[in-house]
Amino acid sequence: MAFRRPMVHRADIAEKMASREDDWTAELGFESDELDDDDKSSAEESEDDDDDDKAGVNFVEYLALQRSLKATTEKKTELHKALQQTRADLKRTRRQLDQSEQRNRMQRAIFEQAHAKKLLDKDNLIDNLKLSLEDLQAGAQQTEGLMKMVGQITDLTNEKKEYFEKAELLAADLQLAKEELSALESEHAERMEEKDAEIKDLQDQFDPVKAAKASGGAGPSALDNEEIEQLRKEAQELRSKLRDAEFQAKTGSAGVSSGDAAKFKSEIEALQRKNDELREDLRTAKSQAAKLQALSSSDADKDQRLTEELRQLQEELSQERTKLREAVRRADATAEELTTEKATHERLKTEFSDLKASLDAQKAALEASGDSQKSAQAQLQSLSSELAAEKSSHKAEKAAHADTRTALDTAKKQLAEVKDEIDRLKSDSDAQMRAERDKFADTLQNAKAAHASEIAELKQRAEDDMRDLKDRLGDVSKRVRPMAEAISFLAKNYKALSKEVRDLQGEIEPAVKQCKRDLLRTLADVDKQYKEMLRKYRKEMALRKKLHNQLVDLRGNIRVFGRVRPVISEDGKDASKVKIVVRTDQTDDQLIKVDRKGKTSTFELDHVFSPESKQEDVFEAAKDVIVSCIDGFNVCIFAYGQTGSGKTFTMDGPDANPGLNRRALQHLFDVIEDKKGDWSYEIEVSVLEIYNETIVDLLAEKRSKKGLEVRHGKEGPYVEGLSTHVVSNAEEVRQYFLQAQKLRATSSTDMNEHSSRSHALLIVFVTGTNLSTGVTTRGKLNLIDLAGSERVAKSGALDNAARFKEATNINKSLSCLGDVIHALGSKQKHVPYRNSKLTHLLQDSLGGSAKTIMVVQVAPVVKNVDESVNSLNFASRVRAVELGQAKKKTESAEVASLKKKLKELQSS
Ligand SMILES: Nc1ncnc2c1ncn2[C@@H]1O[C@H](COP(=O)(O)OP(=O)(O)OP(=O)(O)O)[C@@H](O)[C@H]1O
Numbered sequence: 024m025a026f027r028r029p030m031v032h033r034a035d036i037a038e039k040m041a042s043r044e045d046d047w048t049a050e051l052g053f054e055s056d057e058l059d060d061d062d063k064s065s066a067e068e069s070e071d072d073d074d075d076d077k078a079g080v081n082f083v084e085y086l087a088l089q090r091s092l093k094a095t096t097e098k099k100t101e102l103h104k105a106l107q108q109t110r111a112d113l114k115r116t117r118r119q120l121d122q123s124e125q126r127n128r129m130q131r132a133i134f135e136q137a138h139a140k141k142l143l144d145k146d147n148l149i150d151n152l153k154l155s156l157e158d159l160q161a162g163a164q165q166t167e168g169l170m171k172m173v174g175q176i177t178d179l180t181n182e183k184k185e186y187f188e189k190a191e192l193l194a195a196d197l198q199l200a201k202e203e204l205s206a207l208e209s210e211h212a213e214r215m216e217e218k219d220a221e222i223k224d225l226q227d228q229f230d231p232v233k234a235a236k237a238s239g240g241a242g243p244s245a246l247d248n249e250e251i252e253q254l255r256k257e258a259q260e261l262r263s264k265l266r267d268a269e270f271q272a273k274t275g276s277a278g279v280s281s282g283d284a285a286k287f288k289s290e291i292e293a294l295q296r297k298n299d300e301l302r303e304d305l306r307t308a309k310s311q312a313a314k315l316q317a318l319s320s321s322d323a324d325k326d327q328r329l330t331e332e333l334r335q336l337q338e339e340l341s342q343e344r345t346k347l348r349e350a351v352r353r354a355d356a357t358a359e360e361l362t363t364e365k366a367t368h369e370r371l372k373t374e375f376s377d378l379k380a381s382l383d384a385q386k387a388a389l390e391a392s393g394d395s396q397k398s399a400q401a402q403l404q405s406l407s408s409e410l411a412a413e414k415s416s417h418k419a420e421k422a423a424h425a426d427t428r429t430a431l432d433t434a435k436k437q438l439a440e441v442k443d444e445i446d447r448l449k450s451d452s453d454a455q456m457r458a459e460r461d462k463f464a465d466t467l468q469n470a471k472a473a474h475a476s477e478i479a480e481l482k483q484r485a486e487d488d489m490r491d492l493k494d495r496l497g498d499v500s501k502r503v504r505p506m507a508e509a510i511s512f513l514a515k516n517y518k519a520l521s522k523e524v525r526d527l528q529g530e531i532e533p534a535v536k537q538c539k540r541d542l543l544r545t546l547a548d549v550d551k552q553y554k555e556m557l558r559k560y561r562k563e564m565a566l567r568k569k570l571h572n573q574l575v576d577l578r579g580n581i582r583v584f585g586r587v588r589p590v591i592s593e594d595g596k597d598a599s600k601v602k603i604v605v606r607t608d609q610t611d612d613q614l615i616k617v618d619r620k621g622k623t624s625t626f627e628l629d630h631v632f633s634p635e636s637k638q639e640d641v642f643e644a645a646k647d648v649i650v651s652c653i654d655g656f657n658v659c660i661f662a663y664g665q666t667g668s669g670k671t672f673t674m675d676g677p678d679a680n681p682g683l684n685r686r687a688l689q690h691l692f693d694v695i696e697d698k699k700g701d702w703s704y705e706i707e708v709s710v711l712e713i714y715n716e717t718i719v720d721l722l723a724e725k726r727s728k729k730g731l732e733v734r735h736g737k738e739g740p741y742v743e744g745l746s747t748h749v750v751s752n753a754e755e756v757r758q759y760f761l762q763a764q765k766l767r768a769t770s771s772t773d774m775n776e777h778s779s780r781s782h783a784l785l786i787v788f789v790t791g792t793n794l795s796t797g798v799t800t801r802g803k804l805n806l807i808d809l810a811g812s813e814r815v816a817k818s819g820a821l822d823n824a825a826r827f828k829e830a831t832n833i834n835k836s837l838s839c840l841g842d843v844i845h846a847l848g849s850k851q852k853h854v855p856y857r858n859s860k861l862t863h864l865l866q867d868s869l870g871g872s873a874k875t876i877m878v879v880q881v882a883p884v885v886k887n888v889d890e891s892v893n894s895l896n897f898a899s900r901v902r903a904v905e906l907g908q909a910k911k912k913t914e915s916a917e918v919a920s921l922k923k924k925l926k927e928l929q930s931s
Pocket residue numbers: 587588589591634664665666667668669670671672673775778779780810811880
C-alpha cells in the first residue's frame with residue numbers, strides 16, 4: 024500500500040529543503056542544480072503517488088505523514104545537526120582548506136620562486152652553455168688559427184731550413200773565398216818575392232856599376248878598377264921619382280956639375296909640367312866619374328821611387344787585406360749569429376711542439392669535460408697570449424733573419440767588391456810592375472850602354488895618357504941616369520956616413536948610460552932635498568900657524584872676518600850692469616878694497632871672503648874657535664853689517680845650504696862623538712831675540728808679554744826665565760830653529776822687516792865631564808845675527824816714530840858693543856857692559872876669558888858703498904883692539920860636585 028502525502032507540505036518541505044539546500048550549497052559553494060538526480064526523481068514520484076491515492080488515504084496517511092513528518096523532522100534535526108556538524112566540519116575543513124590554501128600559496132610562491140630560480144639557473148645555464156659553446160667555437164677557431172700558425176711556423180721552419188742551407192752554402196762560399204784569398208795572397212806574396220828577387224838581381228847587376236862609380240874609378244868591372252889602380256900606382260911612382268929627382272937636383276950638387284944641375288932642373292920643371300898635365304887629366308877623369316856617379320844616383324832615385332811605389336802598392340794591398348779580413352770577420356760574426364739563431368729556433372721549435380702537445384691535451388680535456396671549460400678557456404687565453412708573444416718573437420726573428428740575410432748579402436757583396444778590388448789592384452800592380460820593370464830595364468840598359476861607352480872612352484884616354492906617360496918616363500929615365508950615378512955616389516957617401524954614425528953610436532951608448540945614471544942620482548938627491556924642504560915647509564907652516572894663533576891670543580882673541588856678498592837681484596835688474604865698488608884681493612886674502620869718490624880705500628882684516636866663497640869656507644875659518652867651547656871657552660860669533668848685506672845668510676843660511684849656526688852644532692856633535700870614550704857632554708840651546716831692548720825667548724812654551732831680564736849669578740850673567748833645551752843631534756837643533764823662526768814670524772807682521780831690526784841670538788851651552796878625572800868644563804857659544812847697522816837718517820826712520828825708536832835702539836846697542844870692545848882693548852877699569860841688553864848678556868863672552876869672531880858683511884854695489892865703508896871702519900877698529908888671552912872655564916871634580924850639590928839643594 025502507498026500513502027499519499029499532503030501535497031502542500033511536501034512541496035513546502037521540498038521548497039524549504041530546497042531553500043536550505045540552496046543555503047548550505049551556497050555556503051558550500053555548490054549550485055542547486057547540482058542536487059542529486061535521485062532526490063528530484065523521488066519528489067517527482069511522490070507527486071505521481073499523490074495523483075494515484077488521493078481518494079483512499081486521508082488520515083492514516085496523515086498520521087503516517089505526521090510520523091514521517093516527525094521522522095522527517097527528526098531526520099531533519101538530525102540532518103540539521105548533521106548539517107551543522109557538517110557545516111562546522113565544513114568550516115573547519117574550509118579553514119583547513121584556507122590554511123592549506125595559504126600553505127599551498129606559500130609553497131606555490133616558494134615553488135614559484137624556486138621554479139623561477141630554477142628557470143633563471145636554467146637560463147643561465149643555457150646562456151653559459153651558449154657562451155661555452157661560443158667559447159668552444161672561438162676555441163675551435165683559435166685552434167684553427169693555432170693550427171694555421173703551426174702551419175705558418177712549419178713554413179717558417181722550412182724557410183729557415185732553406186735559409187740555413189743557403190747560409191751554409193754562403194759560409195762554404197765564404198770559406199772558398201777565404202781560401203781563394205789566401206791562395207791569392209800567397210800567389211801575390213810569391214809574385215812579390217819574385218819581383219823583389221828581380222829587383223834585387225837588377226840591383227845586384229847595378230851595384231858593381233855603382234860601386235865602380237862610387238870609388239871614382241873609370242869603369243864598372245873589377246878589371247877596369249885594377250887597370251885604373253895600376254895607372255894610379257904608376258902615376259904615383261912617377262911622382263915619387265920626380266920628387267927624388269927634385270931632391271937630388273937640390274942636394275946632389277956635390278957630385279953633379281952645375282951645368283948638369285941646370286939641365287936636371289929644366290928637365291924636372293918639364294916633368295913637373297907633365298905631372299901637372301897628368302893631374303889635370305886625372306881631375307877630368309874624376310869629374311867624369313862624378314858625372315857617372317850623379318847618373319847612378321839618378322838611377323838610384325828611380326830605384327827609390329820604384330821601391331816607394333812598390334811600398335805604396337803593398338800598403339794598399341795590406342789595407343785591402345785588412346778590409347777583406349774585416350768582411351770575413353763580419354761574415355764569421357753573421358755565421359755565428361746564424362748558429363745562435365738556429366739554436367734559438369730549435370729551442371722555439373721544441374717549445375712550440377711542447378706547446379702544441381699541451382694544446383692538444385687541453386683540447387681533448389676540453390672536449391671530454393664541460394666542467395673544465397673555464398680553465399681550458401683561461402689556459403686557451405694564456406696560450407693565445409703566449410702564441411701572440413711567440414708570433415711577435417717569430418716576427419722579430421724573421422726581421423733579424425732578414426737583417427742577417429741583408430748583412431750576409433752585404434758581406435757577400437763586399438767580399439765580391441774586395442775580390443774585384445784585389446783583382447783590379449793585382450792587375451794594376453802587375454801592369455805597373457811590368458811597366459816599371461820594363462822602364463827600369465830600359466833605363467838600366469841605357470845606363471849600361473852609356474857607362475860602357477864612357478868607360479871605354481875613359482879607358483882609352485887613360486891608356487893614351489899612360490902611353491904618353493911611359494914615353495915621358497923613358498925620356499925622364501934617360502935624363503935621370505946621370506942623376507942615378509950621382510945618387511950611387513951619394514949612397515956610397517951615405518954608407519960611409521952611416522958607418523961613422525954606427526961607430527959613434529957605439530961610443531955614445533955607454534956615455535948615455537952613464538949620463539942616465541948621473542941624472543938618476545941627481546934626481547934622487549933633488550927628491551930628498553924636496554922632501555926635506557917640504558918637511559921644513561910644513562914645520563914652518565905649523566910654526567906659522569902656532570905663531571899666528573899666539574899672535575891672535577896676544578892680540579886678545581878677537582878675529583875679524585869680512586865677507587862680500589855676491590850681487591843679488593835687489594841690487595839691480597841686470598846684474599852685469601850693476602857697478603861693483605867692493606873688491607877682494609886675489610893675492611891677499613886679508614885685504615878688501617873699496618872704490619869711493621874716485622879713491623880706493625884698502626882695509627886689512629884677519630880673513631876676507633870673496634863673493635864666490637862658500638858657507639863651508641866661512642865655517643872652516645871659524646871652526647877652531649867654535650870648537651873651543653867644548654874645551655870650556657866662551658865663544659862669541661857676530662855677523663855685523665847693514666841690512667841686506669848677508670848676515671842672516673852667513674849665520675842661518677838657507678835650509679839646503681846652512682850657515683854657521685847649524686854647521687857649528689853639527690861639528691860640536693861630531694867632536695863630542697869622537698871624544699865620547701873620555702868625555703861625556705851635554706849640549707843645551709836657547710834662542711832669543713833682542714828687539715827694542717826687550718829680550719824675547721823664542722823657544723818658550725808660553726810667550727810672556729813682558730821682556731826677560733839679564734841677571735847676574737855666580738856663573739856670570741844669565742837671562743832670567745830663558746828656556747834651555749837639551750839637544751843630542753842636528754835634527755833636534757833644526758826643529759828648535761824652525762820653532763824659533765815660527766815664533767819670530769808670528770810675532771810680527773813683516774818677518775823680514777822685523778828680523779833686520781832685531782838681534783837674534785843662538786846660545787849653546789856645552790858642559791863636559793872627563794870620564795876618568797871627573798873634571799868638568801863649561802863653555803858657551805853665542806851665535807849672533809845682529810840687527811842692520813844703517814844709520815838712522817839713511818834708513819828713513821826719522822819720518823816714523825816707531826822706526827826711529829827701533830833705529831835708535833839698534834844704534835845704541837851696536838855702539839855699546841863698540842864701546843865695550845874699545846874699553847876692553849884700552850884696558851879700562853870700567854867696561855860699560857850694562858849699557859845695552861846685548862852687551863850685558865854677553866858680558867862673560869866678550870873679554871879676556873872669551874874668544875870672539877866678528878864677520879863684517881858688506882854689499883859689493885855702489886849704492887851701499889857708504890854703509891860698507893862704515894862697517895869696514897868699525898871692523899878695523901875692532902881688529903885693532905887687544906882683548907887679552909882667553910881663559911878656560913874648568914874646575915876640579917870636587918868643586919864641580921860641590922857646585923852640583925849646591926845647585927840640587929837650591930832647586931830642592
Ligand atoms: N854669500 C851669499 N851668497 C848668496 N846670496 C847671498 C849671500 N849673502 C847674502 N845673500 C842674499 O842676499 C840677500 C840678503 O841677505 P840677508 O838676508 O842674509 O841679509 P841680512 O844682512 O841678514 O839682512 P837683514 O839685516 O835685513 O836681515 C838674501 O837674499 C840672501 O840670500
